[in-house]
Amino acid sequence: MSSVKGSKQYSMKVVPSRPGRNVALVLLVLLLLVATAGGGYLYGYWMGLGGKSFALGESDQLSSQLQDSRLEAEQLRQQVANLTLSSEVDRQANDSVRNEVIDLREQIASLEADISFYRGLMAPGDEASGLKIGEVSLTARNEPRHFNYKFVVQQLATQHSVISGAIEITLVGRRAGESERLALYEVSDEVDDNDIKLRFKYFQNIEGDMMLPEGFEPEKIELVAQSTGKNAAEAKKSVSWRVRDL
Incomplete structure (x- = not known):
């Protein structure tokens, strides 16, 4: 065969046709892609499980700390309540003791006044014989402008x-x-x-209640x-208006 001058000539090679091999190559590539995708999914899933486990562990730890804090807060609240109750009990006890002391002092003062009064009745000493106006007592009542009163008139004498x-009054x-x-009336x-x-041998009490206008x-x-x-005999006495509470 004659050749055309100036054109490059290529050698021709006869290759046998193998369609099954091409299909195998395609399948192999597909398998590699599937394997790669599956491996990536499994890796991501495993990493997700690891993160979830870490998050669950962190949540459990925080829950435990929260429970401990709640228990500590409850203990502190109970301690505060106990201290408050103890303080209130102490205050009430102090008030009770203070009131008892005041009552005892008043009782002692009243007894001393009674002793002095009866001693004066039995042995007036250097005092002139005759009448004497003794105790004058005013006590406030619960109603406004209401008062209890007590006035004592006594006889000074060695022979009554x-x-x-x-x-x-x-x-x-x-x-x-x-x-x-x-x-007074x-x-x-x-x-x-x-x-x-008035009619008495030793003394006479004039007692009652009054309401001021x-x-x-x-x-x-x-x-x-x-x-x-x-x-x-005659006896006179003038006292300032002094009222005791009930």
């Missing part, structure tokens, strides 16, 4: 005998800026006369006792 007489104060005097239902009758502000109490008979 029954005496009679009367006593006038007057409240002196101010109302609307003006001086005012009120007899005007403010007390226990008394019905300006002259309160609105606007009247008491300042003092004036007492004048007068006995009758052969050895008539």
